Amino acid sequence: MAATVNPDLKKERENSSFDPNKITSFLYGGPEIVKKKRELESLALNDPDYQHEDLNFMSQEQQYETFLKKTLLMVTKVRELKIDVADRHFYRSAVIGTNPDPLGLHVGMFLPTLYGQASQEQKDKWLKMAENFAIIGTYAQTEMGHGTFLRGLETTATYDPTTQEFVINTPTITAYKWWPGGLGKTSNYCVLMAQLYIHGKSYGPHPFMVQIRSLQDHKPLPGVTVGDIGPKFGYGSVDNGFLAFNNVRIPRENMLMKYSKVEPDGTYVKPPSTKLAYGTMVQVRANIVVNSGRVLAKAVTIATRYSCVRRQSEMKPGHPEPQVLDYVTQQYKLFPYLAAAYAFWLTGQTMMSVYTTSSNQISKGDISALPELHALSAGLKALSSWVANVGMEECRMACGGHGYSHASGLPRLYANMTPGATYEGENTVMMLQTARYLMKSYNQSLQGEKLAGSVAYLSGVQPVPAAGRTRNMLDLGVLCDAYRHRAARLVHEAAVQLRNERQAGKDQPDAWNAASVDLVKAAMAHSQYFVVKNFAERLTDSTLDSSISDVLTRLCQLHALHGLVTNSGDFLEDGYLTGTDVRQARRHINALMAKLRPDAVALVDAFDFPDGILNSVLGRYDGNVYEHLLEWAKASPLNKTDVHQSYHKYLKPFLEDNRAKL
């Protein structure tokens, strides 16, 4: 087995214009954090207790069992190693790689819901048990018949003042809870979203803490039906489940009562906003923005390294086969996603900091930031997960045939990450939520209100510049202005369409539906402007080393120009940009790709994914792809014997029969 680095990759690294460690530091927030990250990753990746056969060779049941064992071990080790809460994600992502785990919902939604929705007494009662994994919970909201439309949930929690209990019921087949991660086999508790009824009156969806399995033998409690929903496109390592209740009684104190309350006599105490009950979803949406940047970075790392190792065809007659990354069409497939990975990585950081600031404010009782937080996280969640989806698939196809093999790591990455466009709010629906906020803000600005935050720009729509003006299409200020203008114009046009539909006689819901394609377009443009502006702003950081600010500026330019050329109609339609501008933009893209080409490997190395996390034969740091492809294939279960048992069962009699008939 080759122990040295593939010469092509070695040369790539020698020829790059900067030290990737500097960008790694920038991406992770400083050298100390990078040091900590690498220590924790190495600890996890070198721990023999976490080793197991490749998941791709396992059944769904084996994947679940392997991951359950591994995740429980991780929890124990995190405790023993006393890893700081803030650093745990480094250790966790090294243990689980690109796979979801059966405790993901406990850590990602069950605990956050207790933090965010439980009263102090409820925290005192459950948090210690939940934090220490003495109980395991999930977040059970989606039903077979309704995921998007929360107000349409059918599960009921009916208050019985005589016993001071809620009666939980699943009235129909479509009311079965469906999908919650870790529900199928792992969890013994859940946060249940159910319609609250008091004295026959409905108060909408509320969160309840419900025990579903016995703490003694893990059997479903009386009145509870629970199980796994079966194999999925990906997520084999997680037991997504179904759940139904037949008049199950829980104490009054089990409704999470930080905001809404039900008094013993059945008096309902209203929350400051009914949408506070949706808080956990907002947090996870913000996390999805971070995750989208990371998964795209992984896919691009695999495809870029492989494209430097892979040599194919003849560019010049008689010359050696070139590295496929030297084909400009290959660069055009990968570099825009390399730039997008950086853009979303940085957007994710900003999104998390907006989330932290706003949620601190909200938990102190000031809910003024809630609409902006919801609109921003919904739009960015949708945009980032859509781009990551398309980008992962582009990277897979850019790896040719080997991209289709599980050895590449790309099919599994895609299968596990693509539901990010669906869960935690289906993307179109999320964009329409952002559009709703944009329409409101736009109308407020028309009434002379000064807007703040991400929509501040709607206050002053820029005029279309005079014809004949030339622009430098590489100037980030010019590019940000163009995105800002496009977003403001598309918001304006969606608002006009909405008004026209109303004036033509449609009621508000029908007008909204008729205008919804334009509304989504406006929300996309708004979110894309945010991403481009955020990238450009991060480059103004005066502490940024000049050796890396040049290359990051190129990535930012490429990201903005690629989006502009791809959506050129939006920028040209009202004459804001001219055909000359767009032609110039296309030429700049080619020039930028040529400049980025020598730095491509260093730019993906800077994401700093160790091989154990990438889990890809094609994306190996040492580039020794071919020998490991063969080794990987040999480990396939079908190769355990030279002659498979099915030969004796089926093939042998079939062949013998055919031969006998000759």
Ligand SMILES: CCCCCCCC/C=C\CCCCCCC/C=C/C(=O)SCCNC(=O)CCNC(=O)[C@H](O)C(C)(C)COP(=O)(O)OP(=O)(O)OC[C@H]1O[C@@H](n2cnc3c(N)ncnc32)[C@H](O)[C@@H]1OP(=O)(O)O
């Ligand atoms: C041991 C080591 C550990 C290491 C650490 C590990 C860390 C783990 C990290 C990560 C793991 C995470 C794993 C996550 C995996 C995810 C799995 C998936 C889970 C799920 O999918 S859960 C289910 C999610 N479901 C949804 O998202 C449903 C989507 N639907 C909705 O949100 C709503 O129904 C709606 C928004 C579409 C519509 O709601 P509604 O009808 O009530 O509202 P409208 O009438 O349209 O609007 C009313 C009004 O409310 C505003 N609104 C709506 N939502 C919100 C909100 N969330 N916040 C604030 N405001 C909101 C809306 O804008 C309207 O406002 P206006 O009236 O216009 O003012």
Ligand SMILES: Cc1cc2nc3c(=O)[nH]c(=O)nc-3n(C[C@H](O)[C@H](O)[C@H](O)COP(=O)(O)OP(=O)(O)OC[C@H]3O[C@@H](n4cnc5c(N)ncnc54)[C@H](O)[C@@H]3O)c2cc1C
């Ligand atoms: C892997 C995975 C894990 C999950 N984990 C959990 C979990 O742990 N807990 C949990 O509770 N749920 C979970 N879910 C469920 C998930 O949250 C829902 O599937 C998601 O919210 C989408 O809802 P839906 O399935 O009802 O889609 P639908 O709403 O039925 O979407 C179908 C189509 O209708 C369109 N549509 C729907 N409403 C509108 C509208 N108002 N305007 C325009 N178009 C619309 C959508 O855009 C989409 O194209 C998970 C799902 C997956 C795939």
